[in-house]
Amino acid sequence: MIESIKRVYMLDVQEELLEKTYERILEFIENSKILEFEVEELEDVVEEF
Amino acid sequence: MVDLAKATIREIHQHIKNLKIKPTRLIEESLKKIDRLDNTLKMFIYIAREEALRYAERLERELEEGICRGLLHGLPFGVKDAFYTEDMPTTGGSKILKDFKPSKDAVTVSRLKDAGVVIIGKTNMHEFAFGVTNKNPHYGFTRNPWNVERISGGSSGGSAVAVSVGICIGGLGTDTAGSIRIPSALCGVVGYKTTYGLINLEGVIPLSWSLDTVGPIAKSVEDVAIILDILTDKKLDLTNITEENTNSEWRIGLPRKIIERMVSEDVEEVFWKSVDKITSYDTRLIEIDLDWFKVLSDTRYIIVLSESAAYHLKWLRNKFNDYDPDVGGRILGGLFIPAPVYIRAQKIRNTLKKKFLHLMEEKKLDGIILPTVPIEAPRVEDEEVVIKGEKMGVRRALLSLTEAFNSLGNPAITIPCGLTENKLPVGLQIATKPNQDKLLLKIAKHFEKIIGRLPEPPILS
Numbered sequence: 001m002i003e004s005i006k007r008v009y010m011l012d013v014q015e016e017l018l019e020k021t022y023e024r025i026l027e028f029i030e031n032s033k034i035l036e037f038e039v040e041e042l043e044d045v046v047e048e049f
Numbered sequence: 050m051v052d053l054a055k056a057t058i059r060e061i062h063q064h065i066k067n068l069k070i071k072p073t074r075l076i077e078e079s080l081k082k083i084d085r086l087d088n089t090l091k092m093f094i095y096i097a098r099e100e101a102l103r104y105a106e107r108l109e110r111e112l113e114e115g116i117c118r119g120l121l122h123g124l125p126f127g128v129k130d131a132f133y134t135e136d137m138p139t140t141g142g143s144k145i146l147k148d149f150k151p152s153k154d155a156v157t158v159s160r161l162k163d164a165g166v167v168i169i170g171k172t173n174m175h176e177f178a179f180g181v182t183n184k185n186p187h188y189g190f191t192r193n194p195w196n197v198e199r200i201s202g203g204s205s206g207g208s209a210v211a212v213s214v215g216i217c218i219g220g221l222g223t224d225t226a227g228s229i230r231i232p233s234a235l236c237g238v239v240g241y242k243t244t245y246g247l248i249n250l251e252g253v254i255p256l257s258w259s260l261d262t263v264g265p266i267a268k269s270v271e272d273v274a275i276i277l278d279i280l281t282d283k284k285l286d287l288t289n290i291t292e293e294n295t296n297s298e299w300r301i302g303l304p305r306k307i308i309e310r311m312v313s314e315d316v317e318e319v320f321w322k323s324v325d326k327i328t329s330y331d332t333r334l335i336e337i338d339l340d341w342f343k344v345l346s347d348t349r350y351i352i353v354l355s356e357s358a359a360y361h362l363k364w365l366r367n368k369f370n371d372y373d374p375d376v377g378g379r380i381l382g383g384l385f386i387p388a389p390v391y392i393r394a395q396k397i398r399n400t401l402k403k404k405f406l407h408l409m410e411e412k413k414l415d416g417i418i419l420p421t422v423p424i425e426a427p428r429v430e431d432e433e434v435v436i437k438g439e440k441m442g443v444r445r446a447l448l449s450l451t452e453a454f455n456s457l458g459n460p461a462i463t464i465p466c467g468l469t470e471n472k473l474p475v476g477l478q479i480a481t482k483p484n485q486d487k488l489l490l491k492i493a494k495h496f497e498k499i500i501g502r503l504p505e506p507p508i509l510s
Contacts, residue, residue: 010366025385032347039396
């Protein structure tokens, strides 16, 4: 995963830093309300289907 | 000689228009003050000594010929180094852009110049506006004029300090999460975040397209209104607020739970004293519950990371080591945010915008108030602070009460409302519904009159 990210974005950044950054972002998403918050517009679209 | 740390735009204009004070003299005085203070305060990345004097000479000749461009004719101004300037470098506070010289001015800079403003320099900022401390490793840490052991706040810290010490009559800043309001509050001046989209962003180095705004910093609400009138695309006729009777029975929302939970005791004390003053006149406070405040903070973070990573991709590839490691590391994080998360964040914003408007209408509110920053200016070496027993990073604390209004797109203003026991300024933040900028300025002017203005920062005495 990290190697692929490095290749796709053509980054010259240490893999260890990328690994830590990735973990930090996933932790933030997990602790945030972004995934569980009820978004009216999205729910409407899902209902229509 | 008029003291720019005390005088208003209208007061100085009275002297300038009759050439009782010559623009060149005014600019020379400001340059002398820079020489005296900038080694300590680190307000400027570029000092436009020759350019400013040359432009002031031209404006002086115009006055001799009977031409006056308006209230800002010949007045010194600081522009955050995120704005393109055709005759000066534009670094964005970065090493990456240290040699960048734009081919034209930002639209806002061009408007200010046309109005007769003299740009005296490019002010220091947090690198690429991605931070709120103004601890810039390339151009120096901007210090607070109320206590030089403290930070100015950022990312428009240089502009806020230059206004606070009277080098500039006004400053230009950008605000994506609080970058105008935070340093303005910590340095005891007035800072204005406009309704999203009100001011043209062409020629401003972006941080996050769907959140970025630009706005003025000045010493009074009236000065902010005068500058804003030059910057806006719409004809708001904001200078009128100075002539109109601003005494009204405002209905103002007060998110008490948030304040009691998120604001430090010393700031709370100053805030409640100013609230007492306001309510002793004709303003009515209505308690409101903003239980979704934290969600807006999460959405703001996701959006800034994603959008900044998109803009910075070319430098993440080949200049990563030139970033401040803290800034570069955070921008890098944007590459790992999945598209569905970014899209949900944008959709949540829309949902909460509707909720906020519904609340304002249901309670018939003109605006809401809360402190601008929950803590007094932290010490330069502080990495963490404690608020009501909870330890948190300085950045997180500084942003916690401003960023929601960027997510919502509202206009918001900070005005000084007093000093803590440590003699550090506290800002009172007022927000209205989007596109109610004129109403917001009226309310702010009314409150400013009741609360009164701060003394000069100690560095000037």
